[in-house]
Amino acid sequence: SIKSKNNFLKKYEITNKNKILSKIDFEFQEELKLHNPYESNFFNKYDAISNPLSKEKNAKEELKYNTILFKQLFPLCANYLNPQNIAILLASTRIVGMKIPGLHSIYSSLNLNFSNDNIENKQLIYNYEKHHSIECYLIDFISPCKGSIKAFIRPQLVKNLNYKSLVLKYPNISENKNFKEQKALVIGASSGLGNTCAKILALGGAKILATYHTKNIQEDIPNCDFLQYNVLKPSKISIEKIKKFNPTHIYYFATPKISTQNNKLDRKMLFDFLDYYIFGLEKILSFTSPISSSSSSSSSIEDLPLDMKEYSIAKAAMEIYMKYLKKTKNIEIKIPRFPRAKTNQTLSFIPQDLKETDELIVSMLLNKELK
Structure with a gap:
């Protein structure tokens, strides 16, 4: 049995057949709580919009x-x-x-x-x-x-011009409907060059099937349907939808994250680039018969930045691969060497002179030289 006189004293009695065998007394003392001068449960919320950076000293x-x-x-x-x-x-x-x-x-x-x-x-x-x-x-x-x-x-994520802004910027494409005969499959259209390409093609009257990998496309683009597609492991459903669409033109912008590497050549990174830039496109061409295939190469092939060896080698290989497509499949190809573009892949703390994605895409689609 246990008896208690108060909150700070406990008495234990061990009994057997009503006979007390042992008594144990415990005396408790309330824990001394040291005052913490920094204790607080509430803070005032700081409104960054109405409170610009303070210029005061101290x-x-x-x-x-x-x-x-x-x-x-x-x-x-x-x-x-x-x-x-x-x-x-x-x-x-x-x-x-x-x-x-x-x-x-x-x-x-x-x-x-x-x-x-x-x-x-x-x-x-x-x-x-x-x-x-x-x-x-x-x-x-x-x-x-x-x-x-x-x-x-932190550098802010790049937002491409929306469709309405492109209508105002390129009225001639909108009026002439330069791409009205195209059924265009745009691979990698969730952001960057691929996203802009889908909108410029729509501006010119093309019928479009635009794919994304993980990031769904939350935009209203005329004559454009969206499809989840993994270039490395495409599902049977996505393959069948592309077959049914039967594209006349393929615009291929799938890419892994472009990271830099200062040490020796990274085999895994190089093979990742090749899987995306060559074998991903090869897979699509195995079940489609387009008359044209376009993608973007990179000026890094000429500049040879030391921290982008794998990327530059893979882009050079992609150029050669597409030339073989032209020779063996009689496909019209476009693979311009773009300078660095303003995309989420090129975010940096250091100010850069980057090209707008729409300027690059329009130059490719209309066979114009960049200004």
Whole structure:
């Protein structure tokens, strides 16, 4: 049996046939809770739209955090880190994510020298400066610790011109209906060059079947149907739909992520490019009979950037492959060497001189030289 006198004293009796064999008394003392000067459960929401970057010197950020939630999420940190250090680390994330630079930011690096001085200091004091040419911010901490953060604004995803904007930009194509005789299969039309190609073809009166891999196309393009298609492992259903469509023209823009490689030639990366650029198209041509096949090559074949060896080799191989198509299948081919275009594959922190995708596609479709 167990008897209790109060909340802080417990008495246990071990009995056998009503005979007490042993008694154990436990005395409990309420745990001493140390005051955490940085404890807070609420924060004011920062509105980046109505609060532009502060220009003031010695800006301040409150050193407060939800201790209960933090302990649930990071129990080891809560047990072993100084509360002030925790508050400073969390405040640094709020500064970068909500203020400087704020929306679409990247917390790149942190260098801090913690101090046990000013333990009751409840404000983090800092200054910042922006790099003169790129979206990079250096944030310097003044008190209660010394240190710095480097943060960037993440490049925004590229949005191609929508169909209505292209109508206004290219009225002659819209009026002349240059592509009205085409049944165009556009592979890789969810973004970038393929997406723009589908819209320019629609502008010129073509009937289009546009494919995407994972990202569904959420756009209204006239005379255009959409199909999920994996160039590496096409489904039987997608193959049958393409057969039924019976394209006269194929525009092939499927590509893996274009990544850079500074070391020795990467066999896997090279073969991935070849699978997309050659064998993916070869598969489509095995069950279609177009009169024309078009794709984009790259100026990297001439420029030979050292960090894009695999990509450049694969694009060069694709050019040769398509020349064989012309020779063996009597297919008209177009494979212009495009300069770097403004797509999500070419996002960078460093300012670049990039061509618009619609200018490149129009030059290919109308056999015009780029300006």
